Amino acid sequence: MIAGRALSDQDTWLIEFEEEFHELCDGQIDPLWLAGLACTLYPLNKDRAPREAAGVAFTTLGYELPQRALEDFFVLAPQSGRSALH
Numbered sequence: 001m002i003a004g005r006a007l008s009d010q011d012t013w014l015i016e017f018e019e020e021f022h023e024l025c026d027g028q029i030d031p032l033w034l035a036g037l038a039c040t041l042y043p044l045n046k047d048r049a050p051r052e053a054a055g056v057a058f059t060t061l062g063y064e065l066p067q068r069a070l071e072d073f074f075v076l077a078p079q080s081g082r083s084a085l086h
Helices: 009-024 031-045 050-061 067-073
Strands: none
Touching: 009 031, 009 050, 031 050
């Protein structure tokens, strides 16, 4: 309950997700970016515990793909004799 108002399941999930992610980042995170991340991930994770979802998101965002893998996956402009889609 906030200001005498009962929170929806979605509101509760978003608050818990943001609190956990904020803690994982030692408080060094832009609150607007974090709110956007939480809102983006909620539809895909609403059946998952929000603190667990925050841990998965934190781990995933900390993983860096090798540059070559990105070049192979994303084709910015077709090369001669080669289509843009793989």
